[in-house]
Amino acid sequence: MASSALPAKALTGITTIPQFPQNPKTLILHRCKTSRDLNQVHAHLIKTRLLLNPAITENLLESAALILPNAMDYALSIFNNVDEPDSLAYNIIIRSLTFKQSPLDAIVLFHKMLENSVQPDEFTFSSILKACSRLRALGEGEQVHAHIVKCGFKSNGFVVNTLIHMYASCGELQVARQVFDELHERAVMAWNSMLAGYVKNERWGEVVKLFRKMLELEIGFDEVTLISVLTACGRVANLELGEWIGDYIEANGLKGNIALVTSLVDMYAKCGQVDSARQIFDRMDRRDVVAWSAMISGYGQANRCREALDLFHDMQKAKVDPNEVTMVSVLYSCAVLGALDTGKWVDFYIKKKNMKLTVTLGTALIDFYAKCGCVDDAVEVFNRMPSVNVFSWTALIQGLASNGQGKRALEYFQLMQEKNIKPNDVTFIAILSACSHAGLVEEGRNLFASMNKDFGIEPRIEHYGSMVDILGRAGLIEEAYQFIKNMPIQPNVVVWRTLLASCRAQKNVEIGEESLQQIIRLETPHSGDYILLSNIYASAGRRQDALRVRNQIKERRIEKVTPGCSLIELDGVIYEFFAEDKVCPHSEEVYNATHDMMKRIEAAGYVPNAADGRLDAEDDDKQQASVSHHSEKLAIAFGLIRTRPGTTLRISKNLRVCTDCHNATKLISKVFSREIIVRDWNRFHHFKEGSCSCNDYW
Known part of the structure; x- marks a missing residue:
């Protein structure tokens, strides 16, 4: 060993080891807690020439490479100065390099x-296959596989599992299955390796099979x-098998395995049995970040989504640090609810x-x-x-x-294509939607044609x-109708509803009537x-x-199958309102404020549209009130x-904004000097100074 390859301080402080044992394995592996400890032992081994003993050198290597953090370079310096490493x-070094990325x-x-x-x-092959x-x-x-066969390890269960x-x-599931099938004796570890392979490649049906x-x-x-x-059962909604495993866990006293019980929670949640998942979650003795994330997701x-955010707040109170999976789930719920304050906290x-x-x-x-x-x-x-992807x-x-x-x-x-990122089918839905909202008809036609070409x-x-939406928004109702008639695939109700909405904006009665008839032919129509x-x-x-028609x-x-519901987040709290809901916690305050608001915009020229009133209202006055x-x-x-003057209001609604609310909100934005952003089921409406970003077409 050439001592010049080691740090100069390696020869200091030897006297702190009072009695150096003849076989220092225990000292090296269990008492070397810091780099300084390792330096002292290493220096003594050089001085006493014990480093020439391969077994002792390997103990030192193992301590530097696998036990101590940030000592990989030190371990390599030792290894590189071994004359003939076995x-x-x-x-030790291959395993450590693999383990340490x-x-x-x-x-x-x-x-x-x-x-x-x-x-x-066998340990070499296992480590290098993991790399x-x-x-x-x-x-x-594949080259390693050839060496495994050549060296006679093709029946070694330990090696075959990592193979x-x-x-x-590498996505070669057929080859993996062939290796698995050729095993004469398959221990549970081999089955687990094959199952894990199917899980990794999202072949959920094969896992169950x-x-x-x-x-x-x-x-x-x-x-x-x-x-x-359990992971596979959640993905294919196989509740029956998942429940069988749940009963097995209960009967065999396996509830102490936090990873297993978390998988059970995830399975129930993904099978739509969220309340069952919550019951199991609440009974867990310990909940790590994975368990919290599974339940929030x-x-x-x-x-x-409101319950997801409530649980996230409970997670914070429990002082469990969220991870990336938690954050993605929380952001999803914030996006659905329009919970800007909570989402901003996540970003912070x-x-x-x-x-x-x-x-x-x-x-x-x-x-x-x-x-x-x-x-x-x-x-x-x-x-x-x-880095970004498609x-x-x-x-x-x-x-x-x-x-x-x-x-x-x-x-x-355009920039996306310049960056050589190939758009997918969802990208084209997005960009065609952009053309629709911006009235870019010719651009939309060209993009649609370029999809296949x-x-x-x-x-x-x-x-x-x-x-159809692009053409209808541009007032090209007849062209949109002919486009539907010439479609190579059967148009669905969404296509006909899109045309029907276009007819409303363009006052086209004939094609509007035809659109409704087509909707009735395809499914039971709703009141909208x-x-x-x-x-x-x-x-x-x-x-x-x-x-x-209204009669x-x-x-x-x-x-109306789904009642109208609107959400607003104020100071991190989400408030929910339903049409004519008189039992909300702030109903008196809300209705008084609404009355005053409507009076002010009426003075500015607002006229209620009774046609958007409640269908069961007995007369026009009650319809206007509704x-x-x-x-x-x-x-x-x-x-x-509840907010200071000038504060932007952000509202999320589960249905399409009606004509009356759209007209009213334009006036509210002007009378109260507020920007109001309303997200309905289809798009955003940015109301400001009496106008809307949708140009009154939605």
């Missing part, structure tokens, strides 16, 4: 090992097996904790800001992301489109619907379809026909009295 020394260096060292004619063993897995280095993995894992990590085969062959399984199978997926937390702005997390932030109407913030997040670009383009910034969306779509993307029904036709008649001066709603007892109590008006009035 397989154990190579194994340097798998490429591990592969290079393995090749050096072979060049030096050092015989690899190949991390890099998805299929070619190198299966390597092929699965393989587990059923395990049960059929009466192969014993363990908790690792059940975690894989479950609420979000079930569209119970990410910056404060220096969390890596991954593609997934960054895209969730873009989507959140866009759905809260904060377009510039969405662009800022996009610009600060270290989903990030699509989220930004869609956000710009839904906020009425169609031309800016087109600029980013330039990008090989076959248009789906959503793309055809977007083209009849109201649209009624409004078309009214706008064309055919009041009797308008009343006739049909009553006669046929066609009810119009004043639509959910977004209640939310806006509450926001006006």
Whole structure:
């Protein structure tokens, strides 16, 4: 050993070790807690020439490479000065390089090992296959496989498990299954490796199928097996098998395994059984960040976003630090609810904790800001992301489109192509939507044509619907109607409803009537379809026909399936309002504020549109009164009295904004000098100084 290769301070402080044992393994592996301890032992081994003993050198290597943090360079300096390292020394360094995120260096060292004619063993092959897995280095993995066969390890269960894992990590599931099937004796670890491979590649049906085969062959399984199978059950909504595993966990006293119980919570949540998931979650003795994230995600997926945010606040009170998965789920719920304050806190937390702005997390932030109407913030997040993919670009383009910034969306779509990012079918839905909202007819036609011609993307029904919307918004109703008639696929009710909405804006009675008939032919229509036709008649001066259609709603007892609901977030608290809801906690305050608000805009020229009133109202006066109590008006009035003058109000609504509320909100924005951003089920409306960003077409 050449001592010159070591740090100069390595020879100091030897006297602090009072009695150096003849066999220092225990001292090296268990008492070396710091680099200084390691330096002292290393110096003594050099001085006493014990370092010439391979076993002692390997103990020192193991301590430096695997036990102490940030000592990898030190370990390599020791290894590089060993005259003829054996397989154990190579194994320690290869394993450590793989474990410490340097798998490429591990592969290079393995090749050096072979060049030096050092015989690899089962531990070598296991470690180097893990390195190949991390890099998805299929070619190198296949070479290692050849060495495994050559060295006689093809039946070694320990080696074969990592071989299966390597092929699965590289997406070669057929080869992984072939290796698995050729095993004469399959221990549970082999089954788990194959199941994990299917999980990694999202082959959920194969996971369930393989587990059923395990049960059929009466192969014993363990908790690792059940975690894989529960994950698959959640993805394919196999509640029956998931419940069977839940009963097994209960009967066999496995509830102490936090990872297993968390998988059970996730399974129930993904199968739509959120309350069952919550019961299990509440009974857990310990809950780590994964358990909290699974439950929060479950609420979000079930569209119970308020409960998701409530649980997130409980998580904070429990002092459990969120991770990226938690943040993505919370941002999703914030986006659905329009909870700007909570989402902004998440963004602040990410910056404060220096969390890596991954593609997934960054895209969730873009989507959140866009759905809260904060377009510039969405662009800022996009610009600060270290890397972006097609989903990030699509989220930004869609956000710009839904906020009425169609031309800016087109600029980013062009920039996306300049960056050689190929758009996908969802990107085209976004960019066609941008053309629709901005009235860019010719651009929309060209983009629709380029989908198949330039990008090989076959248009789906959503793309055809977007083209109908583009033409209809531009007043080209007849062309839109002929476009539908010439579609190569059967138009659905969404396409016909899009045309019906266009007819309302353009007062086209004939095609409006035809659109409703087509909707009735395809499915049971809802009240909104009849109201649209009624409004078309009214706008064309055919009041009797308008009343006739509205009476049909009553006669046929066609009810609004989903009640109108509007949300507003104030100081981190989300308030929910329903049309004519008299039992909300602040009802008296809200209705008084709404009354005053309506009086002020009436003085400015507002005239209620009785046609948008409650269908069961007995007369025009009651219909007009009901119009004043639509959910977004209640939310806006509450926001006006609970915020300082000039504060922007942000409202989220679950239905399309009606004509009366749209007209009223324009006047409210002018009379009260407020910017009001309303997000309905289709798009954003930015009201300011008496006008709306949608140009009165939505």
